[in-house]
Structure formats: C-alpha cells, structure tokens
Amino acid sequence: MPKIVKQLTTSTVAIAILSCLVSIATGTTIAYSKQDVSLPYKDRAAIKLGQTIYKDNCASCHGINLEGQIGWQTEIVDGRRLAPPHDETGHTWHHPDELLYNMTKYGFEEMLGKKYPNNMPVYEDILSDGELLAVLGYIKSTWPEKIKAIHNEINQSYASNKNS
Numbered sequence: 001m002p003k004i005v006k007q008l009t010t011s012t013v014a015i016a017i018l019s020c021l022v023s024i025a026t027g028t029t030i031a032y033s034k035q036d037v038s039l040p041y042k043d044r045a046a047i048k049l050g051q052t053i054y055k056d057n058c059a060s061c062h063g064i065n066l067e068g069q070i071g072w073q074t075e076i077v078d079g080r081r082l083a084p085p086h087d088e089t090g091h092t093w094h095h096p097d098e099l100l101y102n103m104t105k106y107g108f109e110e111m112l113g114k115k116y117p118n119n120m121p122v123y124e125d126i127l128s129d130g131e132l133l134a135v136l137g138y139i140k141s142t143w144p145e146k147i148k149a150i151h152n153e154i155n156q157s158y159a160s161n162k163n164s
C-alpha cells in the first residue's frame with residue numbers, strides 16, 4: 001500500500017476507535033460513567049506525585065518522555081497495539097478526563113464491554129483514586145497551553161452531553 005494511503009487508513013481507524021469509546025462512555029448504562037472526575041493538572045503537589053507514579057508505573061511502556069513505543073501508529077504485535085504517546089503527538093488529549101480515568105482504572109475491556117486483548121494494565125487494584133488522578137493530572141500538566149485549552153473544551157462538551 002502506498003505510504004500516504006496507509007497513514008490515512010491508520011488514522012481513520014484510530015478516529016473510529018476513539019468515537020466508539022466516547023459513545024460507549026456516554027451511555028447511561030455504565031454505572032461508573034456517572035463519576036465526575038477532574039484532573040488536578042494545576043495542583044503542584046498532585047503533579048509531583050503523578051510524575052513519580054508515572055515513572056514507576058507507566059514509563060516502561062509509554063516512554064519516560066511520554067513519547068510512546070516506536071511504531072505505535074502502525075505496528076501490531078501478537079494482535080495487540082503498542083503503547084501510544086501521552087504527549088501532544090498521541091491521542092490521550094482527545095479523550096475527556098472521565099474517559100481517561102475509567103480506561104486506566106478499569107481497562108479497555110470493561111469500557112468496551114467485550115473482549116479486546118490489549119497490553120494496557122488495569123490499575124483498579126494497583127493505584128488509589130488519588131494516585132490515578134495525580135498521574136493523569138501530571139500527563140495533562142506536560143501538554144502545551146493550546147492543547148490544555150482544547151482538552152478543557154472537550155471536557156466541557158462531554159459534560160454538557162452527559163447532563164443533557
């Protein structure tokens with residue numbers, strides 16, 4: 001396949017997965033989607049704690065500089081995707097706070113409600129709620145101001161859809 005077509009196909013797939021996850025998360029049948037969470041990305045103490053948690057728990061896959069695994073956009077290893085970056089080159093910032101929190105806490109299979117073999121650990125029994133918020137808050141704190149502002153808008157539109 002020509003490179004450009006391949007890139008296009010991959011990004012279309014990524015967008016399809018993204019919108020699928022978002023629509024599942026907004027479904028009222030998922031009890032934990034009722035949790036209101038807000039990432040503490042301006043809270044210095046939380047960011048500091050989150051950075052340590054990130055180094056200890058996430059950096060081995062997502063990269064010490066949040067750069068993700070090489071080939072994450074295209075490569076599939078044993079039927080599983082590689083870890084995407086958490087910096088602005090990835091798609092973490094495309095998801096509202098609540099979705100990031102639920103994905104990390106309960107895992108992809110729980111979010112999707114079906115089998116989806118993947119390499120992302122489930123942190124429900126590993127990190128406390130405060131630690132989960134801190135690590136995700138740390139990730140957000142590293143984004144450029146422009147991306148933070150877009151992410152705040154994503155949160156707002158997610159909240160208004162949820163409450164409508």
Ligand code: HEC
Pocket residue numbers: 053054057058059060061062080081082083084090091092093095100103104117118119120121123135136
């Ligand atoms: C063993 C490797 C591994 C570790 C450790 C790991 N992850 Fe992941 N993570 C992944 C993979 C692989 C994916 C993509 C899964 C897929 O799409 O199939 C992922 C996806 C994610 C996503 C979704 C990103 C998006 O844009 O859809 C979030 C959020 C995330 N990880 C957060 C974390 C956090 C926070 C930690 C540490 C507390 C962590 N991960 C630790 C492998 C890992």
